[in-house]
Amino acid sequence: MSTTPDSAVRAYIDVNRDAFLGDLAEWLRIPSVSADPARNADVRRSAEWLAAKLAGTGFPVTEIWETPGAPAVFAEWPSGDPRAPTVLVYGHHDVQPADIGDGWDTDPFEPVTRDGRLYARGAADDKGQVFFHTLGVRAHLAATGRSAPAVNLKLLVEGEEESGSPNFPALVAARAGRLACDVAIVSDTGMWAADTPTVCTGMRGLTECQIDLFGPDQDIHSGSFGGAVPNPATEAARLVAALHDADSRVAVPGFYDGVTDLTPRERELFAELPFDENEWLRTAVSYAPLGEAGHSTLERIWARPTAEVNGIYSGYQGPGGKTIIPAEAHLKLSFRLVAGQDPEKVQRLVADWAEDRLPDGIRHRITWLGATRPCLTPLDHPALQSVVRSMARAFGREVRFTREGGSGPAADLQDVLDVPVLFLGISVPSDGWHSVNEKVELDLLLKGVETTAYLWGDLGSSAL
Numbered sequence: 001m002s003t004t005p006d007s008a009v010r011a012y013i014d015v016n017r018d019a020f021l022g023d024l025a026e027w028l029r030i031p032s033v034s035a036d037p038a039r040n041a042d043v044r045r046s047a048e049w050l051a052a053k054l055a056g057t058g059f060p061v062t063e064i065w066e067t068p069g070a071p072a073v074f075a076e077w078p079s080g081d082p083r084a085p086t087v088l089v090y091g092h093h094d095v096q097p098a099d100i101g102d103g104w105d106t107d108p109f110e111p112v113t114r115d116g117r118l119y120a121r122g123a124a125d126d127k128g129q130v131f132f133h134t135l136g137v138r139a140h141l142a143a144t145g146r147s148a149p150a151v152n153l154k155l156l157v158e159g160e161e162e163s164g165s166p167n168f169p170a171l172v173a174a175r176a177g178r179l180a181c182d183v184a185i186v187s188d189t190g191m192w193a194a195d196t197p198t199v200c201t202g203m204r205g206l207t208e209c210q211i212d213l214f215g216p217d218q219d220i221h222s223g224s225f226g227g228a229v230p231n232p233a234t235e236a237a238r239l240v241a242a243l244h245d246a247d248s249r250v251a252v253p254g255f256y257d258g259v260t261d262l263t264p265r266e267r268e269l270f271a272e273l274p275f276d277e278n279e280w281l282r283t284a285v286s287y288a289p290l291g292e293a294g295h296s297t298l299e300r301i302w303a304r305p306t307a308e309v310n311g312i313y314s315g316y317q318g319p320g321g322k323t324i325i326p327a328e329a330h331l332k333l334s335f336r337l338v339a340g341q342d343p344e345k346v347q348r349l350v351a352d353w354a355e356d357r358l359p360d361g362i363r364h365r366i367t368w369l370g371a372t373r374p375c376l377t378p379l380d381h382p383a384l385q386s387v388v389r390s391m392a393r394a395f396g397r398e399v400r401f402t403r404e405g406g407s408g409p410a411a412d413l414q415d416v417l418d419v420p421v422l423f424l425g426i427s428v429p430s431d432g433w434h435s436v437n438e439k440v441e442l443d444l445l446l447k448g449v450e451t452t453a454y455l456w457g458d459l460g461s462s463a464l
Helices: 006-028 037-057 127-144 168-174 232-242 264-272 277-283 297-302 343-357 382-395 410-417 442-460
Strands: 061-065 072-077 086-092 112-114 117-119 152-158 183-186 198-203 205-214 306-314 328-337 363-372 400-404 421-423 439-441
Touching: 006 037, 006 117, 006 127, 006 442, 037 061, 037 072, 037 127, 037 152, 086 127, 086 410, 117 442, 127 152, 127 442, 152 168, 168 410, 183 410, 198 382, 198 421, 205 232, 205 343, 232 306, 232 328, 232 343, 264 297, 264 400, 297 400, 328 343, 343 363, 382 421, 382 442, 410 421, 439 442
Parallel strands: 086 152, 086 183, 183 421, 198 400
Antiparallel strands: 061 072, 072 152, 112 117, 117 439, 205 328, 205 363, 306 328
16 A cells, blocks of 8 residues: 655645646646547647647657547656556546536636535546646656656547537547556546545446337328228337336347346445435436336436437327328337346347347337447456545545446447456536536546546556
8 A cells, every 4th residue: 555645745735736727727728629620630639738738747658549520649757667557547638518608607718726626527527636746746756756657657548529429439449558557447437425535436338329210101090091001100109118128128029138237235325315305306306216126216316227219209209180190100219227237138139139029010120329338347346345445545534436427438448458446526416517617627627637646656656
C-alpha cells in the first residue's frame, strides 16, 4: 500500500489549485461538440490543447491519433521500474451540444464559478474528470519525491464519445499494442452523492434493433378485407405483448442463458445505499416502479438485463378515423445486457423469436443498430481495492459500490485489451450531464485529484 503522506498531497493540491482551475476553464472554452460538423475544427483544437497540456504536465509521450472522425489523444509516462504495472486511463474530450438559448443561465462555453461550483459544458462530462489526472499525477510525484509515476501511466482520451464512439473499437484494435496494460480505469462516471462516495463496478451492454413488418402491398379497406388477412399493426402489438411474461421477465427463449447473477454480498451492498424510491420516481417523472419480479429497483437498473420498446408506429396518424388495414408496422427495441450475455447471441435469439411468432402473410426485416458488451469488475479484484482505498483516503469515509445502468465504450477496452475495467469518477447526479447548466462541484473535483495522487502509489505496490 502507498505511503504517500496525505498532508503533502493536500498541500500540493492547495498551492496549485487556482492554476489547475484556470487551465481547466481554458479547455472548457473550446466548444468541442463532436455531433456538430461545424465544430470539427474545435474538436481538433481541443485535442491539440490537451496534448500540449499533457506534455507540459510531464508526459514524455503525447500524440494525436487520427480516426475517420474526430481525433483522440494518447499520452504515456513510463515508470522506469520494470516491475511496475501498466495502467490505462480512459476519458473523452468531446462534449454535448449546448447553447444559451437552450435555457442556460450563462454562456455554456464561458466557465463561471459560483457557490463552489464550476458551470460549463464539459465541466463534469468529461473534461473535468479527465483533467483532474494532470494535477493528481503531479501531486503524486511531489509527495513521493519520484521523477516518474509508480505505475506505467497511459491516457487515451477520445473525441467521439458523445456521438456514440463510432470509431473507437477500431482505434483500440489498431493500437492494441500501444495500449497494452494490466488494468484500465474509466474516468467518465459518477458517485452516488457528495456525502456517499462510491465506485462503479460494472456497466450494462446494449444492442438495439428495428423490426419492420409488411402485410398487404398497400393500405386496404378494413371493411372489405378486415378479419380475412393479417394486419401488421396487430402483429406488432402481439410481438410487444409477448416480449415480457407476467413477472416482467424477458420472454425471449434463451435470453437469460449465462447471465451472471448478483451474489448475496452484492445485493447487501446495493441495499446499504441510501436509496429513496419515491425521490427516484420523481427524478424519473414516473408514478410507480415496475420490473422483473424478485429484484429491487437498483438491482433492476444496474444488474439485470432488460428489453424495452423504444417506439411503435403504424397506420393512420392524422385527425379523425381512417378505416384501413395498414401496409406496414415498425418497432424499435433495445436490450440492456449484463455480464455473461453476448450481444450477437442475443441478436440471434431475438430474430428467431420474432420469426417464430409471426404468421404467414407477414413479411419482416430486422435491422440491428450496433452493440456494446457489458463489463463487470469482481469486488475482490486487487486493482478495485486500490481504487477503494485511495478514494477512502481522499474522502475520509467508507466507499460503497454501485453499477451503471447505461452503456459505454468501456467494454471495448475490456474485450480488445483483455484487461479488467475499473471506474473512477467524482461527479454527482445534480451535475446535469447533457442538460442545461452542467457543473462540477469544486470540492469533489479536488477530491478526484487527491484520489489519483494516492492511487498510483497504491497500484504500484499491488499484485495485479
